[in-house]
Amino acid sequence: MKAFNLSLMFILLLINSCTYSQGTKSKKLDYMKKFALENCIYNNYNKIDSTFFSKYRDVSAVALSSYGELTELEQNKIREFTKSKTSSFYSNGNTFHFENGKTNIVICECLLFYDSKELLAFLKKI
Template sequence: MGTKIINIVLLFFFNAILSAQTEVGNLKKYSLHKCLSSNYKKADPSFVSHDYSASYIFQLKKADYNNLNSIDTFVDKTTGDYYKRGVMENLEDANANYIFWYCMDFYQSKELDSFIKKIAGATGKKSLKK
């Protein structure tokens, strides 16, 4: 009987870890989406994205609205000028940019990781479901 209880506790423990990893991963994906979409829109105001990833994360993955608002503010503050950054090569395209490159660096940053883990833990519950 004791072994069964230990197995059940371990199962719940590992399930909680996987849920937390899923939550952090989805919030990071939302951050990448926000960085890309807002910078492309700033670089070209006529840009229209038909990417509904943000809605998917909010509605189907059950993201906490407060977490998404916090991410919006953080991403705008941290990455809001990526569209302005110059290119490192002498390209003949006057509209050239490295928005994707900078946003991917941001997505992989420890700064974003720390921020996401902080807000995900602050809600006191799992904001996203598998």
């Protein structure tokens, strides 16, 4: 009976550690996606207004990389991929016109990128 209880405890511990590991991987993947989203928004708004960072002093990328425990290599890979896929969002045309001038849909485009299968597949490879 002791051997059975010990085996059962070991199996439960193993299942718990696998579940925890999957949860940790999923959580990290969520932060990687958020980091890519932040980079998309930052890069495109910085192209619209080069004083964007100095005005708003938003350090969300630092916070997301810290919370997600992203390595410098992971951050660089995500930045490069995001830049290659989203660098022209600021200049994409759209059908929305307003009396006060030119419009953009940067946030919309970046959210679509955030939810894309392409981004998810890339991040899973890192």
